[in-house]
Amino acid sequence: xxxxxxxxxxxxSLIGAVLLLRSPAALAQAxxxxxxxxxxxxxxxxxxxxxxxxxxxEHGDTNCLMCHFDPxxxxxxxxxxxxxxxxxxxxxxxxxxxxxxxxxxxxxVDQKGxxxxxxxxxxxxxxxxxxxxxxxxxYRPISVELNYADKRSITLALNENCRACHxxxxxxxxxxxxxRVQVGGNRNAPVCVDCHGSHDITSPNEPxxxxxxxxxxxxxxxxxxxQASIHGTALETDSNPDVPACVDCHGxxNVRGPRDVDFHxxxxxxxxxxHADEDRMEKYEISTNVFDTYLxxxxxxxxxxxxxxxxxxPSNKATCFDCHGIHNIRPADDPSxxxxxxxxxxTCQQCHADAGIAFPQAWLSHxxxxxxxxxxxxxxxxxxxxxxxxxxxxxxxxxxxxxxRRLSNHRRSSKQQYLELELGEERTESTDDKE
Amino acid sequence: xxxxxxxxxxxxxxxxxxxHRERLRSRRRITHREAVKAAARLRTDEHGKRYVIRFSxxxxxxxxxxxxxxxxxxxxGLMQRYAGTAVGDFLLSMIGGIEITRQLHHIFALMFxxxxxxxxxxxxxxxxxxKRWGKIWPTFDxxxxxxxxxxxxxxxxxxxxxxxxxxxxxxxxxxxxIWGVLVMGITGVMQWFPVFTTQWLPGSTIPVARALxxxxxxxxxxxxxxxxxxxxxxxxINKSIFTGVMTEEEMLKEHPTELKYLxxxxxxxxxxxxxxxxxxxxxxxxx
Numbered sequence: 001x002x003x004x005x006x007x008x009x010x011x012x013s014l015i016g017a018v019l020l021l022r023s024p025a026a027l028a029q030a031x032x033x034x035x036x037x038x039x040x041x042x043x044x045x046x047x048x049x050x051x052x053x054x055x056x057x058e059h060g061d062t063n064c065l066m067c068h069f070d071p072x073x074x075x076x077x078x079x080x081x082x083x084x085x086x087x088x089x090x091x092x093x094x095x096x097x098x099x100x101x102x103x104x105x106x107x108x109v110d111q112k113g114x115x116x117x118x119x120x121x122x123x124x125x126x127x128x129x130x131x132x133x134x135x136x137x138x139y140r141p142i143s144v145e146l147n148y149a150d151k152r153s154i155t156l157a158l159n160e161n162c163r164a165c166h167x168x169x170x171x172x173x174x175x176x177x178x179x180r181v182q183v184g185g186n187r188n189a190p191v192c193v194d195c196h197g198s199h200d201i202t203s204p205n206e207p208x209x210x211x212x213x214x215x216x217x218x219x220x221x222x223x224x225x226x227q228a229s230i231h232g233t234a235l236e237t238d239s240n241p242d243v244p245a246c247v248d249c250h251g252x253x254n255v256r257g258p259r260d261v262d263f264h265x266x267x268x269x270x271x272x273x274x275h276a277d278e279d280r281m282e283k284y285e286i287s288t289n290v291f292d293t294y295l296x297x298x299x300x301x302x303x304x305x306x307x308x309x310x311x312x313x314p315s316n317k318a319t320c321f322d323c324h325g326i327h328n329i330r331p332a333d334d335p336s337x338x339x340x341x342x343x344x345x346x347t348c349q350q351c352h353a354d355a356g357i358a359f360p361q362a363w364l365s366h367x368x369x370x371x372x373x374x375x376x377x378x379x380x381x382x383x384x385x386x387x388x389x390x391x392x393x394x395x396x397x398x399x400x401x402x403x404x405r406r407l408s409n410h411r412r413s414s415k416q417q418y419l420e421l422e423l424g425e426e427r428t429e430s431t432d433d434k435e
Numbered sequence: 436x437x438x439x440x441x442x443x444x445x446x447x448x449x450x451x452x453x454x455h456r457e458r459l460r461s462r463r464r465i466t467h468r469e470a471v472k473a474a475a476r477l478r479t480d481e482h483g484k485r486y487v488i489r490f491s492x493x494x495x496x497x498x499x500x501x502x503x504x505x506x507x508x509x510x511x512g513l514m515q516r517y518a519g520t521a522v523g524d525f526l527l528s529m530i531g532g533i534e535i536t537r538q539l540h541h542i543f544a545l546m547f548x549x550x551x552x553x554x555x556x557x558x559x560x561x562x563x564x565x566k567r568w569g570k571i572w573p574t575f576d577x578x579x580x581x582x583x584x585x586x587x588x589x590x591x592x593x594x595x596x597x598x599x600x601x602x603x604x605x606x607x608x609x610x611x612x613i614w615g616v617l618v619m620g621i622t623g624v625m626q627w628f629p630v631f632t633t634q635w636l637p638g639s640t641i642p643v644a645r646a647l648x649x650x651x652x653x654x655x656x657x658x659x660x661x662x663x664x665x666x667x668x669x670x671x672i673n674k675s676i677f678t679g680v681m682t683e684e685e686m687l688k689e690h691p692t693e694l695k696y697l698x699x700x701x702x703x704x705x706x707x708x709x710x711x712x713x714x715x716x717x718x719x720x721x722x
Binding site: 295298301302304305306308309310313352354355356358359360361362363364369374376377380381384387388391392395396398399401402403404405406 | 515518519524527528532533534584585587588589590626629630633634636637638639640641642643645646647650651653654657658661662665669670
């Protein structure tokens with residue numbers, strides 16, 4: 001009985017609270033928050049900048065959109081260019097942030113108060129200039145001066161606000177090639193919103209092809225090479241989940257490239273991660289011996305040593321992509337592959353400048369030696385696998401017999417050379433006992 | 436002279452066949468030059484202790500060069516063979532990385548190679564100029580010695596084989612080394628200059644060379660550690676390759692036939708000298 005009464009009371013109080021906070025902003029706030037709480041990823045739940053109930057009442061989306069729903073709303077940074085300040089509401093409401101219950105002020109933390117009193121950019125006259133003078137007040141598109149050097153400055157300044165919720169990913173990106181370029185002075189180096197989008201932010205890997213297409217925004221030439229590769233084709237046409245998209249090799253937030261000293265050596269683990277994985281390779285009938293046979297040879301042993309000991313020294317020996325190609329990687333039976341028999345000599349010549357026509361055969365193409373393919377190598381391995389134990393074993397037998405005879409001879413000869421020693425009282429006592 | 440000759444004691448037990456062989460061997464003729472050389476190897480020190488010159492200075496230097504280069508090659512080579520294992524990687528980093536280890540391996544390979552060239556050159560020179568074949572070649576006696584040694588070690592016989600200049604154990608060591616130098620030298624150069632090699636040979640010879648080099652290295656290092664070090668350091672401490680000399684007692688124990696040869700050569704030289712003196716005196720008388 002008590003339980004049901006408590007439930008009834010709770011229900012009543014809930015209805016009461018809803019009725020009290022009936023303002024539309026509060027309603028808009030209430031529904032998405034409940035979904036955010038139930039969302040499986042707590043990292044995405046915005047706690048620090050989430051608006052308090054009173055703030056959202058005053059400055060909810062509705063208020064922002066009073067101006068920002070106008071397609072002609074523009075701003076002018078200090079360089080005189082024109083920036084559209086129009087927000088298409090539907091775009092934002094479809095984004096993951098809206099799903100998580102975030103509103104404008106969650107990211108635009110400085111724009112508190114109406115109209116942006118903190119920055120003091122907007123005055124009444126900006127919109128209602130003609131209101132006093134004439135009755136037939138004409139509509140005039142709002143245009144404001146912005147306290148930023150240019151459009152990019154706005155993006156870069158606002159990008160810092162991503163850190164508040166996405167601390168881990170943000171910190172990870174600090175070591176990335178993109179941030180290094182940015183620190184080097186290139187303001188166009190991508191920041192969070194350049195890849196993820198700003199108001200239209202959605203899951204970055206759904207569908208998976210979206211990853212590569214995002215990178216293609218800037219790296220178009222590389223992307224078109226990748227599209228034609230075995231990995232790219234499988235991703236584009238079959239949306240194959242097994243093939244790598246850009247980030248699978250280069251990393252996501254800590255994106256790395258060939259200018260990173262450890263990238264070259266680490267590639268063996270990146271390629272090996274999939275190509276030595278039997279479950280993944282079984283479907284495509286690709287040998288998983290590639291990794292071990294590589295590590296067993298001159299190039300692989302060297303690269304692996306550098307990787308294991310001091311990875312900050314790049315090795316000058318070939319790693320996977322030096323032979324197989326980078327973004328243009330194709331199967332070995334494709335005539336345009338760098339490892340197609342006819343192209344091998346040119347591939348080897350990248351490092352071995354004078355390599356002749358017979359040189360590529362010095363590498364067994366990841367094959368484990370067999371009697372059919374490489375009889376000489378197979379014979380050497382087999383003969384020595386018997387010869388080493390055979391020779392060393394017979395040496396040991398001979399030495400064992402020889403040592404045994406010498407030791408027994410020594411014992412026999414030393415028997416005749418016993419000398420008597422006087423060892424004091426203990427010795428005499430024991431002889432007394434015997435008598 | 437007869438006292439030291441073991442053949443006088445054992446003539447009673449010898450079969451006719453053995454006697455015949457003994458006679459053939461004992462009738463060996465040597466040149467005057469050989470006799471002079473042999474006699475010169477018998478020495479007496481200031482305490483009147485007799486010893487034998489066993490190795491020349493150049494042979495001792497050769498051994499030291501070979502010892503240093505083989506040790507460094509074996510160590511740096513096996514480290515590369517076992518790169519990727521914890522021990523291999525640790526040792527490689529102690530030296531300063533795999534590239535420096537390879538450079539070291541190449542430098543000492545050059546030393547080893549030059550030593551081998553010198554050794555071969557010295558043999559060719561001795562052969563053509565002095566008609567000196569050397570005594571390291573395998574002979575039928577070595578197989579007999581091996582058989583006798585096995586009988587002795589198994590406790591079947593009590594007779595210790597009478598070794599000559601080199602025991603069959605030393606000959607095994609030497610010829611294993613020659614085989615090793617050839618295999619390691621050829622396969623090593625093939626791997627050092629793969630582009631050059633594949634201009635003359637099929638590319639598939641390189642992996643064969645690599646496997647041979649790697650496996651033969653294990654065999655060679657184990658052979659040195661087990662066979663060579665047992666016979667020179669554990670069985671007896673034989674320092675003659677460094678000092679160049681062996682006392683008469685040691686020679687009697689380990690190379691009795693060689694000692695007999697040297698003494699016979701010296702005695703033959705003495706006899707010839709006496710004969711020459713007598714002839715000279717005769718000639719003087721005639722004049």
